[in-house]
Amino acid sequence: MTGVKKAGVLGATGSVGQRFILLLSKHPEFEIHALGASSRSAGKKYKDAANWKQTELLPLNEEEIIVQECKPEGRFLECDIVFSGLDADVAGDIEKSFVDAGLAVVSNAKNYRREKDVPLVVPIVNPEHIDVVENKVKNAKEKGEKKPGFIICISNCSTAGLVAPLKPLVEKFGPIDALTATTLQAISGAGFSPGVSGMDILDNIVPYISGEEDKLEWETKKILGGVNQDGTEFVPISDDDMKVSAQCNRVPVIDGHTECISLRFANRPAPSVEEVKQCLREYQCEASKLGCHSAPKQTIHLLEQPDRPQPRLDRERDNGYAVSVGRVREDPLLDFKMVVLSHNTIIGAAGAGILIAEILKAKNII
């Protein structure tokens, strides 16, 4: 784990791209080396290309960087890691071209999440899925081949919060065979140009987010799922083994997704409420054990107050890399219900990308 790594950002002017830049600008292990945006922005200084909308000022160094097009050329080719905040409609081709050029890409776009050989990673949950990439890199090295490019996908924002408490529970108490999640999602997840309209979200909630329920139901099964014997492909949990039902809502909250979940274990008897709580309290994620810079000190904050977690009060725990869980109690229908809160732009998007990159660095994959 030596040296500072060169980082590139694709989609640098968008809301996810801005978050990547903000996090990288303060990061001891990465330096921003290349920023990519549309041809309209290329050639401009970043401060002139971006409509900076973060609550912290754009760092002075980053202001002056000249934006390039999103092509695997120029300074991008010198990057150890490339973060993609691209929109799905352009991410597919661009990210592929970067991987083909031998680059390591961590993407927030949904395009490759369902590919059999692409890890879909919530870094405080399933960093072991990165092994599939690690093996690929090692194999190439052993064969004396050029280091291959690869892509690792960040999960959907609402999936990240959901799977955080599920992971330790499954590890300790065995499979979950039924799961419901009703989400109350913050608007920052939809970006800001235009994102969610004020007329849609003041004194209102919108009980629908396009594609979200399907992502939540599907991604959970891949993230909690396994890998084939070769260690080359992911094997999601089957629909029969785990029934997942999601209902997704947009609510008037800036940051922080709240999820009301209930779950049933396959094994009988189910654990007690206290055992479930203890399991959540004790969970320490792998990134934390690896000593990663951004890893949360306490992966899951288990709250005992009856009215917590709340997004405004609890979303910043461990700089947004921890997940808060409260109201763990028995469920008349399944086994347990609880409320999960996660910071959608940190552990649910750009922040997850940074922590994935820290894991890659800790494991010498980049």
Place this chain on the structure above:
Amino acid sequence: MTGVKKAGVLGATGSVGQRFILLLSKHPEFEIHALGASSRSAGKKYKDAANWKQTELLPLNEEEIIVQECKPEGRFLECDIVFSGLDADVAGDIEKSFVDAGLAVVSNAKNYRREKDVPLVVPIVNPEHIDVVENKVKNAKEKGEKKPGFIICISNCSTAGLVAPLKPLVEKFGPIDALTATTLQAISGAGFSPGVSGMDILDNIVPYISGEEDKLEWETKKILGGVNQDGTEFVPISDDDMKVSAQCNRVPVIDGHTECISLRFANRPAPSVEEVKQCLREYQCEASKLGCHSAPKQTIHLLEQPDRPQPRLDRERDNGYAVSVGRVREDPLLDFKMVVLSHNTIIGAAGAGILIAEILKAKNII
């Protein structure tokens, strides 16, 4: 159904009381005859006693009424019907004294909802539960006894929306044996002095409402349940026959409770999505058939747009007496999921009380 009935309001200065007054002031079949509040307000003109916080002006006639104490005396004794917006901590004794004095009370308080012989009524759902009271009144008449006082309870606000679509579904497709409901509840349900604090609800949600989940789970079973053979006591559905699991949240919305529900029918095979929708569309509540003034023209508004119902746009359907249902779809875990929206201060509180009184009048019980 002749003549205008004299109405009293208990707890007239509070938020529910204000709503009763507003609705009564525009009502062709009732006139406000007595207003009751705490001893601090008694003797004052209503306009001086109340901090009027409705979006419509306090009607001029009502402004001048002199508030009395909440005792079954004076003008209250001349009332055909008394609406109670009292807080639970005082409602018990006061409402009892009114019933003992032979008055007809419709109460929004929770105190008597679980009494075996007290109807818990959502007027667009189970007006037949009023029969228990009707029988009591008839029996006394037949025996030549004095007309007895009685109390009818309005359901909890979130229960009202939930049971509206359930009723026609159960009537048509048989019992529901599993039900989950995650609510996103408006702040007007908590009143305004102080109600929900702005610091708790701006850029935030609170995943907890004291006692609410229990009410939602329990009241549903009474409202959808039956009556014993004598027609004197209510027999709620048993916990074994119907498992209900609720998760209740407070959200930054002024009026309108949104509920994400899923349900399973006991009978197999379950109906199709289209059959469920058709059943909801066709439902006409009894109050509507009776021609009650406030009864909704369309009891359930079935919405086909993917992102509806929304509280700000849909809560005023049929003046808040109708319920909107959208996103009816299959559920991977139970049979169906859907989103239900109801106006919490109309069909979920004061408005329900008015419609109950209209039914009482239509049936010559008052």
Place this chain on the structure above:
Amino acid sequence: MTGVKKAGVLGATGSVGQRFILLLSKHPEFEIHALGASSRSAGKKYKDAANWKQTELLPLNEEEIIVQECKPEGRFLECDIVFSGLDADVAGDIEKSFVDAGLAVVSNAKNYRREKDVPLVVPIVNPEHIDVVENKVKNAKEKGEKKPGFIICISNCSTAGLVAPLKPLVEKFGPIDALTATTLQAISGAGFSPGVSGMDILDNIVPYISGEEDKLEWETKKILGGVNQDGTEFVPISDDDMKVSAQCNRVPVIDGHTECISLRFANRPAPSVEEVKQCLREYQCEASKLGCHSAPKQTIHLLEQPDRPQPRLDRERDNGYAVSVGRVREDPLLDFKMVVLSHNTIIGAAGAGILIAEILKAKNII
């Protein structure tokens, strides 16, 4: 004042257009005869062309109307009055073509507001400015010429509220020579596609609305100004005679512009606070005297409670056609300060257009 008039709506799918349609659909004196939108919408049923976002349902009759292009042809030529909710970037040419075709146009767009012979009208304030058009129509009639087309402009939304209390004050106490107005404007004024972004307005205010301060400062001088001797051109108050300074803010409110204003009369001594209040209370607008359907019963609601007017509680006075004024008090710098509240989509936009048309009808101009 006989018969129902045929109305057309330009820009029918936009937010102002939707408001025109909603108000017209319930209006006893107008019927919707033609709806115009972009070529993308032309030929479709209105319900398929518009993303209806009003809090009341789209009336069934209007749903089925076939949208046409915004050209002075077809059913538009049969209209007695055409309401324009067009965006400024297309309003100029289209509205001109309608006027040239002999049609009567009432426009919410800003394009012709500053034309010397175009009335800029707040219907509860300066309906006498319509005389310029009336004269034009009469002259043509006398000369035996074809009835000419004309355009009347609705004022900017924040101007409407501001000038309402100024008009009676100027009539009674003489010219105002200094005026400041700091506005807190609702987001509905910016439309909804996309309008104000949720990220810009949740837990935030935006202290800037493009072009708004200039409009507020300039339009006030035209509306409170006079007409030349011929009765053909408007003569705004000069910058020397009346200094106006505006500061405009967007706030997280759905409907209702609040304005904190202060003003100084040119004449000494200035009236007393009580005289100012009495003047505002007594003001009855011309439209009200004419018996116009939508005219407010009480033009200005003078509120004495210290914390009123408030947008959520007071914006619906007289269906949004009245203006509320509160906190009238002496100002240490100028003479008086006060708070003015007006409903920006009613008296500040579509509603004003409807009331202007009612005045045109009452005066037999249409």
Place this chain on the structure above:
Amino acid sequence: MTGVKKAGVLGATGSVGQRFILLLSKHPEFEIHALGASSRSAGKKYKDAANWKQTELLPLNEEEIIVQECKPEGRFLECDIVFSGLDADVAGDIEKSFVDAGLAVVSNAKNYRREKDVPLVVPIVNPEHIDVVENKVKNAKEKGEKKPGFIICISNCSTAGLVAPLKPLVEKFGPIDALTATTLQAISGAGFSPGVSGMDILDNIVPYISGEEDKLEWETKKILGGVNQDGTEFVPISDDDMKVSAQCNRVPVIDGHTECISLRFANRPAPSVEEVKQCLREYQCEASKLGCHSAPKQTIHLLEQPDRPQPRLDRERDNGYAVSVGRVREDPLLDFKMVVLSHNTIIGAAGAGILIAEILKAKNII
């Protein structure tokens, strides 16, 4: 400037008290030594006495401190500095008893702000007013008397933001003789038990804050005013020399007061817009020159974007100790208008208290 100073907090469980504790817990120069609250809380651990509502967790050390009553006894007597977050109804007597006991008190309450010999201090604006206390302490020392107790008052939250840009302007361009300020104030200024009700502030603004306009108008004249020849009493600017007119509004924003101000200089000709901007940019507050830990690096952030400052985006500049100014432009009525944003709980309340204490320490007064 040696050693860590012992700090006490009065009103420790309230919202201002919680802020003091949070800021002190992370402060290198102070340690929390005593916490005072009502008799109801006395004797309890702080974590049990307080309903902690900050966005950061209560630090572990502070959780365990035993709360005492607000009396000048026990650990309070060992404090180098006592911060008061008491409510005005109890602050008067308690704070006096602490001063009488020889303690140094920095208070957020309004009770002593208008006392002739009590400094009213915005630490980035008029730290020189502390000299009056410094002289008092020195005199006592020279006379060999016991070190006297004293009180320094923190200004009202909306005053703090207002005077920040005025100070450098007055220093450079001479007196301001006319000033208007319309405020859009965040709800955190009203605390949280209950503070501003959600029903009052969702989809609403309240154009009134009790006593606020008077404070804003009066405090400005004391803070920008001088000291008598003895250096013992403050001499506010007279009402004739400076006319100040304030209009105060509560808006749906969590933190950050926005103020739309306009001002006129007494001296002619007035400076240019560019000179005003340059003056604001160049201002460096005394606390910053003294090297105080919390002093802002850049006292005033002058923003050139047309739509800034905005509370959500700009309130955290220099940890809330800096003030942001934007939209500096000419005013048709006075000389200039501009928008000022300040963090009401930092530079407008608890944070100001901490920075005042840092100045006291830097000057060896404590």
